[in-house]
Structures are given as structure tokens and as C-alpha cells.
Amino acid sequence: MLAIDFVNTLTSEEDRLPQWLAEQGLPWSEAVVELRAQVREAVLTARDGAEPDLVPLNAALRGAPAYEVLSWSGGVVVSRERAGDESARALAVLAGAAADLLASPAVRKVKTCEGPGCVLLFVPAHPRRRWCDPATCGNRVRVARYYQRHKD
Ligand SMILES: [Zn+2]
Known part of the structure; x- marks a missing residue:
């Protein structure tokens, strides 16, 4: 678009x-x-x-x-x-x-990426999509969560 x-x-x-x-x-x-x-x-x-x-x-x-x-x-x-x-x-x-x-x-479907610090807009093909690009922002969030869980 x-x-x-x-x-x-x-x-x-x-x-x-x-x-x-x-x-x-x-x-x-x-x-x-x-x-x-x-x-x-x-x-x-x-x-x-x-x-x-x-x-x-x-x-x-x-x-x-x-x-x-x-x-x-x-x-x-x-x-x-x-x-x-x-x-x-x-x-x-x-x-x-x-x-x-x-x-x-x-x-009405435009979303702002939920990736930390990311400002990109996107129109999700899937209504539950939360990241501009699951391979970059989505992956960054998953990696951060993984380290958070395995810190101790
Ligand atoms: Zn993003």
C-alpha cells in the first residue's frame, strides 16, 4: 500500500x-x-x-x-x-x-507495530498480527521474553 x-x-x-x-x-x-x-x-x-x-x-x-x-x-x-x-x-x-x-x-484496520521502539504502520492480513514483520519485530520480542524467563 x-x-x-x-x-x-x-x-x-x-x-x-x-x-x-x-x-x-x-x-x-x-x-x-x-x-x-x-x-x-x-x-x-x-x-x-x-x-x-x-x-x-x-x-x-x-x-x-x-x-x-x-x-x-x-x-x-x-x-x-x-x-x-x-x-x-x-x-x-x-x-x-x-x-x-x-x-x-x-x-480502520491499520495497526502500529508493538515491537519495542518500532513506529511502523501495517494493515494486518491476520487480525491478531501484532508486529510489522514477525521475522524482525516479532522475533525480537520472543527472544527478549526467552531471556527474561531464563535469566535466573
Ligand atoms: Zn515493527
């Missing part, structure tokens, strides 16, 4: 945003860093059933409105493009991804 991947570029250990944006073909800007915090806040607020602050997301969407383009490739093909400069388009694409999540029932 693009919106979750976007928010998760900020971990407790590092900020992977520049690298992640490059992988998406999107330019880095201060505004993208700000948008990430706004998306995280909005997702967590909507997850809890409250009204998130949608003003910054709407501003990002308005900055590069989407329009459809017809082209010919042995038949008519419809594609969607966005107006505006490169950085406005990046903000609109990321706000659009957030919009898809916020308007979907999946937003």
Missing part, C-alpha cells in the same frame, strides 16, 4: 524518504517530509474513527489536478496525468495514495 509505505519511510532508526522517493521516481522536497507527517496523523486519526485534518491533503491534491489523456495504440487508450510542476505532482500523487487509504475500510 503506497500510503503505508510512504509513512513507513520514517523508522525509529532512519529516514529512508530520499531513497524511497527516488525508487518511486518522485522528487524530494521539504513539503513531502511535511506531507508524510500529515498523512501519518490523518491515517491514525481516521483509524480511530475521528475526523482527521484533511486541509493539507486537499491542498496537495489541488496543487496538481488529475486529468485523463487519450492516446492511440491500435485502439484508444486512456491514461491519467497530473498538471503542475514536478514537486506539486509528487505531493498530489502521495496525497492521492493517502486519499485511497483514508476512504477505504482498510484504514
